Amino acid sequence: MRQVDRIVILTGAGISAESGLGTFRDEGGLWAQHRIEDVATPEGFARDPARVHRFYNARREQAAKATPNPAHDALARLQADFRGEVMLVTQNVDGLHEKAGATAVHMHGELSRALCAACAHRWDAPSEMSVTDTCPKCGMTGARPDVVWFGEMPYHMERILDALQTCDLFAAIGTSGQVYPAAGFVEEARLAGAATVELNLADSDMTHAFDDHVAGPASRTVPLWVDRLLA
Numbered sequence: 118m119r120q121v122d123r124i125v126i127l128t129g130a131g132i133s134a135e136s137g138l139g140t141f142r143d144e145g146g147l148w149a150q151h152r153i154e155d156v157a158t159p160e161g162f163a164r165d166p167a168r169v170h171r172f173y174n175a176r177r178e179q180a181a182k183a184t185p186n187p188a189h190d191a192l193a194r195l196q197a198d199f200r201g202e203v204m205l206v207t208q209n210v211d212g213l214h215e216k217a218g219a220t221a222v223h224m225h226g227e228l229s230r231a232l233c234a235a236c237a238h239r240w241d242a243p244s245e246m247s248v249t250d251t252c253p254k255c256g257m258t259g260a261r262p263d264v265v266w267f268g269e270m271p272y273h274m275e276r277i278l279d280a281l282q283t284c285d286l287f288a289a290i291g292t293s294g295q296v297y298p299a300a301g302f303v304e305e306a307r308l309a310g311a312a313t314v315e316l317n318l319a320d321s322d323m324t325h326a327f328d329d330h331v332a333g334p335a336s337r338t339v340p341l342w343v344d345r346l347l348a
C-alpha cells in the first residue's frame with residue numbers, strides 16, 4: 118500500500134443506520150415515508166413550512182437520542198491518532214460524528230442549527246422549530262432548519278474539492294452514491310491520483326468507480342479499516 122498522508126472520508130446515512138437512524142433509500146427509508154418535494158425542497162418549505170418543521174423536529178428528536186456506533190468512534194480515533202491529515206466530510210445532519218469526538222465538514226448542514234431565510238443568520242436550533250420562530254438577529258419569521266435541500270448548493274464545496282485534489286486516499290462510507298455533488302467525489306479523487314475505497318453494506322451506484330469495496334455493516338468494517346490505517 119502506497120504512503121498515505123492525506124485522507125478524505127465521505128460518510129452517508131449508512132454509517133448512522135446502526136445507531137438506529139433511518140437511511141433515505143433503503144427499504145422503508147425516509148423517502149419511502151415522505152415525498153422529497155414536500156419536506157426537502159425550498160418549494161416544499163414555502164408551500165407548507167409547518168409540515169417541514171414536523172419532519173425535521175422528528176429527526177432532530179431521534180438524533181438527540183441516538184448514540185455513536187463503533188464506526189463513528191473509529192473515525193474519531195483515526196482523526197486523533199493518524200500521523201497525517203484526515204478530513205471527514207459528511208452528508209449526514211445527525212451530529213453523531215461530533216458526539217463521537219470527531220470534527221466533520223457538514224456539506225448538507227446540521228439538524229442542530231437554524232437558518233434565517235431573511236438575513237442568513239445561523240443559531241443553535243431549539244429541539245422543536247415552528248413557523249412562529251423568529252430570527253434572533255433580524256426578528257423576521259420564516260426560520261428554517263439549517264439543512265441543505267434539493268436544488269440548493271451544498272456547503273464548504275471549495276474546501277472539499279481542494280482536499281480531494283490533494284488527498285492520497287478517498288473513502289466513502291455508507292452512501293448510495295445517488296446524490297451529487299457528493300457522488301462525484303470519487304472521480305475527483307481518482308483523477309487527482311488518490312486510491313479510493315468504498316465501505317458499504319451493499320454495492321452502491323458508484324461501486325464501479327472505486328479501486329476497492331469493503332462489504333459489510335459499518336460498525337464492523339470501519340474499525341477494522343481504521344486499525345489497518347493506524348498500524
Ligand code: APR
Pocket residue numbers: 128129130131132134135140141142143146208209225290291292293294295296316317318319320321333334335336
Ligand atoms: N453499514 C454500511 N452501509 C450501510 C448500512 C450499514 N449498516 N446500512 C445501509 N448502508 C448503506 C446502503 O447500502 C446505502 O448505500 O448506506 C447507504 C444509504 O444510502 P442513502 O439512504 O441514499 O443515504 P445517503 O447516501 O447518505 O443519501 C445522500 O441524499 O436524501 C439526500 O440529503 C440526503 O444526505 C442525503 C443524501
